Amino acid sequence: MIQKITTQEEYNNVRHEVDRLIDEATGKGMLEPDMDNEYTRKIASLSRLMAAYENDSLGLQTLRVKSPLIKCIEDYGYAHNMRQKDVASALGVNESVFSQIMNGKRKITMSIAKRLHSVLGIDANTILDFA
Numbered sequence: 271m272i273q274k275i276t277t278q279e280e281y282n283n284v285r286h287e288v289d290r291l292i293d294e295a296t297g298k299g300m301l302e303p304d305m306d307n308e309y310t311r312k313i314a315s316l317s318r319l320m321a322a323y324e325n326d327s328l329g330l331q332t333l334r335v336k337s338p339l340i341k342c343i344e345d346y347g348y349a350h351n352m353r354q355k356d357v358a359s360a361l362g363v364n365e366s367v368f369s370q371i372m373n374g375k376r377k378i379t380m381s382i383a384k385r386l387h388s389v390l391g392i393d394a395n396t397i398l399d400f401a
Contacts, residue, residue, distance in 0.1 A: 275323035288316050339392070339400035340372055346390045361385045377401075 275281050295301045295309035336344075347357045358368035361382060370376035378386070378401040386392045386401075 272319065275319050278327075281320060281323050281327075284316050284320055288313055288320070291316075337374070337400045339378075339386075339396055340374075342392045342396060343372065343386070343390065346392070357390075360389055 272280065272284065275284055291309055291313050292301065295307075295313070298309075300307055300309045343357065346352075347354065352360070354368065354372070355365045358365045361368065362385060363371075363382060367376060371378055371382070378397075383397050383401050386397055387394050
């Protein structure tokens with residue numbers, strides 16, 4: 271078993287092995303959600319090796335997924351034809367603070383959370399779950 275991928279050739283070989291395992295496991299019905307078997311463990315192990323090589327050697331960055339709350343705020347702005355500074359103003363916050371919130375660099379305070387609900391009409395559960 272390979273411990274670390276150090277060359278592009280090793281990476282390509284591991285990638286082909288993962289593809290082969292996925293095809294084989296799929297054909298046998300062994301890749302259903304929440305399954306734990308030799309295929310899923312091997313694919314997971316090889317995928318971690320590939321990810322480590324990609325991070326170390328290829329400089330790839332992980333995909334960032336937007337919070338559903340941030341998406342709701344953006345959707346409100348788009349739906350009301352408002353720029354970021356307009357939404358910030360509607361919420362009674364400085365544009366810089368609002369930008370930091372939208373970029374995940376600043377937490378949402380209780381007072382802003384209340385205004386997200388009362389001013390923008392964002393569901394309270396979404397705010398509680400993702401603030």
